[in-house]
Amino acid sequence: xxxxxxxxxxxxxxxxxxxxxxxxxRGMRTLIPAPQQGSVTVQYPHEKEAPPDRARGVIxxxxxxxxxxMLCSRSCPDWCIYIEGHKVKAPPRRAGGAxxxxxxxxRFDIDYALCMYCGxxxxxxxxxxxxxSPEYEYSEPHIADLLHDRIRLSEWMETVPEFLEYEPxxxxxxxxxPDFGTDDFAPKRQLGADDAGPARKLEADGARELASGAGx
Amino acid sequence: MTGALGLAYWAETSxxxxxxxxxxxxxxxxxxxxxxxxxxAFMQSRLGPQDVGPYGTLQLIxxxxxxxxxxxxxxAAADRRVFRAAxxxxxxxxxxxxxVLPTGPDAVVExxxxxxxxxxxxSSLSVLGVLMAGWASANKYALLGGLRAAGQLIAYxxxxxxxxxxxxxxxxxxxxxxxxxxxxxxxxxxxGLIGNPFILTQFIxxxxxxxxxxxxxxxxPFDMPVAETELVGGFHVEYTGFRFxxxxxxxxxxxxxxxxxxxxxxxxxxxxxxxxFDAPVLNVLGPVVMLVKILVVAFIIFWIRFTYPRLRExxxxxxxxxxxxxLSLANIVVTGIFKVVL
Numbered sequence: 001x002x003x004x005x006x007x008x009x010x011x012x013x014x015x016x017x018x019x020x021x022x023x024x025x026r027g028m029r030t031l032i033p034a035p036q037q038g039s040v041t042v043q044y045p046h047e048k049e050a051p052p053d054r055a056r057g058v059i060x061x062x063x064x065x066x067x068x069x070m071l072c073s074r075s076c077p078d079w080c081i082y083i084e085g086h087k088v089k090a091p092p093r094r095a096g097g098a099x100x101x102x103x104x105x106x107r108f109d110i111d112y113a114l115c116m117y118c119g120x121x122x123x124x125x126x127x128x129x130x131x132x133s134p135e136y137e138y139s140e141p142h143i144a145d146l147l148h149d150r151i152r153l154s155e156w157m158e159t160v161p162e163f164l165e166y167e168p169x170x171x172x173x174x175x176x177x178p179d180f181g182t183d184d185f186a187p188k189r190q191l192g193a194d195d196a197g198p199a200r201k202l203e204a205d206g207a208r209e210l211a212s213g214a215g216x
Numbered sequence: 217m218t219g220a221l222g223l224a225y226w227a228e229t230s231x232x233x234x235x236x237x238x239x240x241x242x243x244x245x246x247x248x249x250x251x252x253x254x255x256x257a258f259m260q261s262r263l264g265p266q267d268v269g270p271y272g273t274l275q276l277i278x279x280x281x282x283x284x285x286x287x288x289x290x291x292a293a294a295d296r297r298v299f300r301a302a303x304x305x306x307x308x309x310x311x312x313x314x315x316v317l318p319t320g321p322d323a324v325v326e327x328x329x330x331x332x333x334x335x336x337x338x339s340s341l342s343v344l345g346v347l348m349a350g351w352a353s354a355n356k357y358a359l360l361g362g363l364r365a366a367g368q369l370i371a372y373x374x375x376x377x378x379x380x381x382x383x384x385x386x387x388x389x390x391x392x393x394x395x396x397x398x399x400x401x402x403x404x405x406x407x408g409l410i411g412n413p414f415i416l417t418q419f420i421x422x423x424x425x426x427x428x429x430x431x432x433x434x435x436x437p438f439d440m441p442v443a444e445t446e447l448v449g450g451f452h453v454e455y456t457g458f459r460f461x462x463x464x465x466x467x468x469x470x471x472x473x474x475x476x477x478x479x480x481x482x483x484x485x486x487x488x489x490x491x492x493f494d495a496p497v498l499n500v501l502g503p504v505v506m507l508v509k510i511l512v513v514a515f516i517i518f519w520i521r522f523t524y525p526r527l528r529e530x531x532x533x534x535x536x537x538x539x540x541x542x543l544s545l546a547n548i549v550v551t552g553i554f555k556v557v558l
Contacts, residue, residue: 007524010523010524011519011520011523013523014259014519014522014523015259015519017258017259017260017261018255018258018259020261021257021258021259021261021262022258035258035263036263038258038261039257039258039261039262039263040261040262041261041262041263043263043266
């Protein structure tokens, strides 16, 4: 009967959990059952759960940054991102420069019925066009309505929280860093001479104030 | 012909029938709500149902209404008649168990002379229903579940009955009322105030009975016949709606009946210390005392259910044949020796 102490211990664990849930109060009020306070669950429709930091609720699209480069679409394991775009001629940036050609997004859909929330698209986007938002209340009666188009995805942008500093020592994987200048959050890829070109181009495109300190 | 209450046979029968029809669903609902929903939730640091009725008390009734609305689906290859009969057989087995349970000097549906024998025989009827369900569903998971149930219930029927034997030897009777009387009029070394509940003298028997009952009820850790993670529900995988509800009701009602049997045989039944055995007031107080004791025993059954993980099939059989049966045989021998010597 070597298992007996363990079996009794198990019974004790469940009994203790039940008692803690049912009678969470201490002192004189111990005998008042208050499972509402004792349980660890959230009564969801009645009270909303606060999502944890960097929760993966829904993916938001910052449309101005998107160049329809298709990297996210091609890296998606579920193939749930649909992108169409076309090139338009844009006036040269400097007087006397060449006429530029710019990609315009016509369609950017994410099918949340397929999405598995891996976040590869957010990680892979080189232009900071995709962000995680912690919102999770977007269920639909019809499965087709889970296909969010670029307008809906852009609306999620309002819910994207401010960038939260990584915990010290955590490996920095996602290049979603507002300031590349500080050493702590420098991207793993060394922004050397070779990379200065694209970095400058980003700056020149005015996509975002990304690379202000990157080359230095 | 008049019964114990002095009424005509038909009147008494209809009263008993009405009481039984109220008692059994109420028992199932009570156990289901108290233990299956609430206690399980608390043991997992949850709240359980909250929205239907105060503290979710009407949740099971809402569930029953939901089940009644569901479509009655038969698998195409199913043996339709057997498929339909199976849940009724299982439920009938647990209904028949309630017939002999005494709750007072006269408050018993039928005071059979071979009450405990009848209860054991009737409780094993449910195996038939489970096998019928498993076979008629034309589903390999259901068939595996049915066969597992058959193997398990046969293996655990033996220690169950052998554990009861010790009580029968000590009480000198197969009649459940007489077993209660033997406990009420017994004495512990000359101290007769609380009688002699057989849990004191038959503690091994009580343990074996509870473990075997756990297996007989297919409650975890002996729930291989319905193992959700392996057999996706076992023998009732193909059942929907009302037929599933019958299986569910039978499971909980049988748990109630087995708790009542354990109460009658080991915990002194409905008798209250200090009262005459035949005091008429016990017809009212007895059921209350019974209910409290039943809830305590059922609490243990469900406590074990919510604590332990499932055993493996070979561990289950090994435990029955190599541990429980030899132990219960030894218990009978020791009880017999004491009976003869003392």
